[in-house]
Structures are given as C-alpha cells and as structure tokens.
Amino acid sequence: MTPHISRKTRVTGAALAAAGLLAAGITVGTAGASTTQTSAKSAMPIKLSASHRAELLRDASTTKAQTAKELGLGSQEQLVVKDVIKDADGTTHTRYERTFGGLPVLGGDLVVHTAKGGAIKSTTKASKHSIKVASTTAKIAPTAAAKSAQGTATKTLSAKGADAQTPKKVVWAASGKPVLAYDTIVKGVQKDGTPSRMHVITDANTGKKLFQYDEIHTGKGESQYSGSVELGTKKDGGKFTLTDDGRGGHKTTNLENSENGEGKPFSDDDDAWGTGKPDDPQTAAVDAAYGAGVTWDYYKTVHGREGIKGDGKGASSRVHYGDSYVNAFWDDSCFCMTYGDGEGNKKPLTALDVAAHEMSHGVTAATANLEYSGESGGLNEATSDIFGTSAEFFAKSEKDPGDYLIGEKIDINGDGSPLRYMDKPSKDGQSQDNWDSNTGGLDPHYSSGVANHFFYLLSEGSGPKEIGGVKYDSPTADGSKVEGIGRDKAEKIWFKALTEYMTSTTDYKGAREATVKAATDLYKAGSPEVKGVEAAWAGVAVK
Structure with missing residues (x-):
C-alpha cells in the first residue's frame, strides 16, 4: 500500500479566491515604543500545541468546583469548561458555560482571567444577575412549546419543511432575570435554499417567546479569478485527494448538487486540480480548499490560534450545494463550510473573503458565541x-x-x-x-x-x-x-x-x-x- 503523503501542490490555471496586498498602517509615535512593544508581546496569546491546550483544559476541568466556589456561585451551579487561551506573560483566560440544577444556562457563560501564579485577576460575565430559578419544573408542556416554536419558525422562514425537534429545558439568563425556559430547534429550509436550524426560546411557565436565532450564518460571494495556488493534498492508493493534513486534516468534498450529506471526496490522478472554469467541478473545490488554507494560516500566524476551535483540527468544505444556490454558509453542527454554485450554476461562491468570513463565524461560536440577534x-x-x-x-x-x-x-x-x-x-x-x-x-x-x-x-x-x-x-x-x-x-x-x-x-x-x-x-x-x-x-x- 502506498503510504499517506501530505503534499503541497501548485494548481495551474485554477480559480484564485479573493485576496489582498498588505496596506501600510499608520505609525504611532516612537516615544516609549520599546516599552509598548514589550507590553504588547507579553499580552499576546501564545500558540498552544494540541497537547498543551488539552492539558490546560483538563486542569481547568479538575479545578472547576474550586473555581465556582471562589466566584461565589450557588450550590446548584456548575461550570463547564469550553475554551482556554494563555498569554505570553502567563495570564490564562478560561471560558466556561454554566449549568443550574443540571440544566444548561443560556447567557450564563463567563471568562475567568487568572494570573501566572493561579490567582483570579477578574471575571467577565454574560449576565450580571445571580443564576437561580424558583423551580426547574415547567408549567408548560414540551409539546406546547414545540408547537409554538414551529409556528414562529414557519412565519420567520416563510418556507417549507419546518420541523420542530423535542424541546430541551434550560435556564434563560441572556436578558433580564433568569427564567426556566425551553430551547426548541426547528429545522427547515429558507426561501433561497439555505438550511435553517432556528432556535426558539420559550418561557416554560408562561409560554411566551423570549428569543429566537438561527444557527446557520450566511454570506455571499463568487470566484472568478485566474492564477495558480498551492493546496495541501494527500496521496492514497495511487490517487490524490483534497485532504490537507498540514492544516488539521481539512477536507473538501462534492455535494453534486444535493442539499444533504458529507459529500463525495474529490480525487485526481496527477495532483493538478481544476481549469479555472466553473464547468470543471474541481475549480470550485480548488477555491474552497485554498480559502480554508489561507484562513487557517491567518489565524495561526497572526493570532496564534491553530484551527477554528484552537484545537488543531480542521473543518471541512462542501461545494456544489443545491441547484443555482446563490449563497454560502457556515454550519457549526457539522463544523463545515458549504458553497453554492451561484446563478445558473456558473459562479461558485468560493472566494477567499467568503471563506474567511464564514469560517470566522466558527471562531466566534467557539469563543464569545455572540448571539445572532x-x-x-x-x-x-x-x-x-x-x-x-x-x-x-x-x-x-x-x-x-x-x-x-x-x-x-x-x-x-x-x-x-x-x-x-x-x-x-x-x-x-x-x-x-x-x-x-x-x-x-x-x-x-x-x-x-x-x-x-x-x-x-x-x-x-x-x-x-x-x-x-x-x-x-x-x-x-x-x-x-x-x-x-x-x-x-x-x-x-x-x-x-x-x-x-x-x-x-x-x-x-x-x-x-x-x-x-x-x-x-x-x-x-x-x-x-x-x-x-x-x-x-x-x-x-x-x-
């Protein structure tokens, strides 16, 4: 069997995604420049290897009960470790989600900033209220919450196929005083063909809708550029695939105009991909793989973050979604980017700015998780x-x-x-x-x-x-x-x-x-x- 080989290959004539020249920044005065540079370097996040990051997460998980005690959290509250960043000066920023009585607290996230010696310097909280509810027993039945959520999503989407999933009981703390609530995910399809995973938050005691947001974040773009780009590919059994082991194993697959599934892996005999023309299915794949590679390199080089979640694992990219679909979107549930082929299937939306924009939604989801409303x-x-x-x-x-x-x-x-x-x-x-x-x-x-x-x-x-x-x-x-x-x-x-x-x-x-x-x-x-x-x-x- 031919061994797996991680390769860098140059693609001649393949479509080149949008990019840019570095613009000169305005120089700040030189007085105290050395001190300022030293301060900036010490506060910059360091590049964490996968093993080092995992170790920091384990340490935080081991001590989370003690951390909760130091923060003065209630007896029914527990911390769940989500992410960790460490600065050059030893300061560690650990991001937690919270539970109350075993229920997820939406809007209960917080970041604990810890000095090198382990002392807590400060805490950043999503909610300033104490997290507690009188009872975790709901007065409204889950079926009623699901029916209400489905109606909300159908009205919002004005589209087909709204299907409410079984509601999950949560504590809603993102706005105002915390209340017991249901989080219902309604799956559907928007008018333009974009899939939807609409979350509808309903008060579990009154049935009132509290909030709604969609997991699927969309953007628009196209790729009509010519030139040669380097791709990470892999040889397996005499053929090459668009698998980039140098960037966390990122894979690019072909949906072949379907709207479901992981897609079929692209393969090639000579490792020369695409023609730069949209009628070659590989061309869109080249742009998608290139955009993912540049985005990975940007976050790693500039911000010390290896991968969207900072864990060294690559996402995946799916091209040729639907028929004449004029959009592209990030879906955190599959940890993947998806691209349509544009009007008449002639303008794949696989430009670099689209890729970087959409994958940055993944970075936001893995960190601050800013509510999309x-x-x-x-x-x-x-x-x-x-x-x-x-x-x-x-x-x-x-x-x-x-x-x-x-x-x-x-x-x-x-x-x-x-x-x-x-x-x-x-x-x-x-x-x-x-x-x-x-x-x-x-x-x-x-x-x-x-x-x-x-x-x-x-x-x-x-x-x-x-x-x-x-x-x-x-x-x-x-x-x-x-x-x-x-x-x-x-x-x-x-x-x-x-x-x-x-x-x-x-x-x-x-x-x-x-x-x-x-x-x-x-x-x-x-x-x-x-x-x-x-x-x-x-x-x-x-x-």
Whole structure:
C-alpha cells in the first residue's frame, strides 16, 4: 500500500479566491515604543500545541468546583469548561458555560482571567444577575412549546419543511432575570435554499417567546479569478485527494448538487486540480480548499490560534450545494463550510473573503458565541467582516489587492458596487454608520456597520484618503478627527477582545469595554492605541 503523503501542490490555471496586498498602517509615535512593544508581546496569546491546550483544559476541568466556589456561585451551579487561551506573560483566560440544577444556562457563560501564579485577576460575565430559578419544573408542556416554536419558525422562514425537534429545558439568563425556559430547534429550509436550524426560546411557565436565532450564518460571494495556488493534498492508493493534513486534516468534498450529506471526496490522478472554469467541478473545490488554507494560516500566524476551535483540527468544505444556490454558509453542527454554485450554476461562491468570513463565524461560536440577534448579532457579523478583510490583506495576492470593501468582486447588485463598505457603511443604503437606540432592532448584516466603521476608523482614521488604489472618505458621528493606529494592531485588539472579554450577550457598549481592556493589556493604559480605540468608538457614537 502506498503510504499517506501530505503534499503541497501548485494548481495551474485554477480559480484564485479573493485576496489582498498588505496596506501600510499608520505609525504611532516612537516615544516609549520599546516599552509598548514589550507590553504588547507579553499580552499576546501564545500558540498552544494540541497537547498543551488539552492539558490546560483538563486542569481547568479538575479545578472547576474550586473555581465556582471562589466566584461565589450557588450550590446548584456548575461550570463547564469550553475554551482556554494563555498569554505570553502567563495570564490564562478560561471560558466556561454554566449549568443550574443540571440544566444548561443560556447567557450564563463567563471568562475567568487568572494570573501566572493561579490567582483570579477578574471575571467577565454574560449576565450580571445571580443564576437561580424558583423551580426547574415547567408549567408548560414540551409539546406546547414545540408547537409554538414551529409556528414562529414557519412565519420567520416563510418556507417549507419546518420541523420542530423535542424541546430541551434550560435556564434563560441572556436578558433580564433568569427564567426556566425551553430551547426548541426547528429545522427547515429558507426561501433561497439555505438550511435553517432556528432556535426558539420559550418561557416554560408562561409560554411566551423570549428569543429566537438561527444557527446557520450566511454570506455571499463568487470566484472568478485566474492564477495558480498551492493546496495541501494527500496521496492514497495511487490517487490524490483534497485532504490537507498540514492544516488539521481539512477536507473538501462534492455535494453534486444535493442539499444533504458529507459529500463525495474529490480525487485526481496527477495532483493538478481544476481549469479555472466553473464547468470543471474541481475549480470550485480548488477555491474552497485554498480559502480554508489561507484562513487557517491567518489565524495561526497572526493570532496564534491553530484551527477554528484552537484545537488543531480542521473543518471541512462542501461545494456544489443545491441547484443555482446563490449563497454560502457556515454550519457549526457539522463544523463545515458549504458553497453554492451561484446563478445558473456558473459562479461558485468560493472566494477567499467568503471563506474567511464564514469560517470566522466558527471562531466566534467557539469563543464569545455572540448571539445572532440584536446588537450581539451585529457584532457577530462584523467580526466575520473584520477577519474576512484581514485575511484578504494577509494573503498578499497581486491579483486582487486588499481593501475595506466587503464583497466588492461579486457584483450582487449588478452595478459593480460592493455589498458593504467599512469606511462608510451607510453607502450600501441599509447599514448604519453609527450607533443609536434602534441598532439592536436591525438585521445583523446592517447593525454590523457600527463595528465595521469602528474597525476602519481604528485602522486607518477618518477623512478622505487613498489606500491600495481605493479611495475612502470616512466620517465620524461627532465630526471629530480620528487618527488610525494601523490595521495590524486593530485586528489584534479585536481578536483579543473577542476571545477573552466578549460573551454571548455583549452589546456595543460591552464591545467598547472589551476592546479598551484588550488594548490596555497589549499596549498599556493611556497608550496611543488605547486612546485610538476610545476615539474610534466615539467616532461611531459608542461612549
């Protein structure tokens, strides 16, 4: 038998996904630069090997009862270890979920920040309320909750096949005083063919709907680029497959226009994949595999995170979903990316920015798990835009220089305009430039404008300028002038805030607090970077 070989192969003429050239950041003053650099390095997360991460998780699990006691949690509360990050200075950030009386607490997540010596420095909680309910016995029957949830999902989806699963009893603590509730998952299909896993949260004593959100997060894009890219492939039994052992065993499979299953593995005799034309099924697979590889490399190189969950395991990518499906989506339940072939099955939605955007939803799910509704939903969507844009710049492609335009190559609008603009989000006609009391009521794709605008201001500053051949003109809510600190620093601040200081219920005010904390950890209190974060938030009316 031929041994398994992990390979790097160059694909000539294969479709190249969207990428970008590194834009020069604005240099912060040199006074105290050495001290600032030392501070930033000590607060940066270190790259954890799979075994080291597993060891830290085991340690946290072993001591979780003692941690709960130190935090003053009630006798019916227990901690469940979810994730761990360790900084260069020895500070450990352990993320926990909570249970009460054996029931999952939605909105009960918290992060414990521990010093090198083991002492708890601080705690970040999703809920400020004490977690307790008078009784864990429901007054409403599960069948009633399921029927109500199915009706809600059917109305929301306006589509076929809504099927309510058996409700699970939980404690709802994400908003207001904790209450006993049911979490009902309703499976279905949206009008555009996107699968749906709608969660409907129902008060278990009154039957009132408390919340709803969909597990499936969608985005749009296409791949029409030519060139050669390197792929990780594997030889097995005389044929090659799109299996990348160098990136956690990521696999790319062919759904062959079906809407279910894992898909059929791609195989090739000579390890030369695709033609750059959409009529070759391998072309979409090349782009999907390339996008997954660049996203893996971005998170590992820039943020020290190996894999979406930080555990060194690769996701999977499924291409050729459905018939003329004009979308792509991340599904955490299968830990996979899925791509349609676009209008007329001629424009596969497999561009790099789509891949990085959607897989970043997976990173968010594995860390802060921002609820995909209200202001936290906007932050969730913006996080994917921020890291999708950052991955484009990271790729340094000469074919498509990086920019702060979202979906600029896909021409969904039919006039060559982008889907979203980070310098002035309202240019798309629907997104918000600045926060106001109505932000939480918008679709997450539009409330994300506030955070996207913040990130642009933090990176590049306000006013007119040209970056990489693209002209921008970013306003501020109060007319103030904001000086950028550079994208390299901005993306590190956002990542640290997401993974260490944001929780499932974080809103825009909470995001401001999280990014100020992250910038303070990295660059010290009163630094130009911290002042830059504060100024950028003021520029989008978040104070």
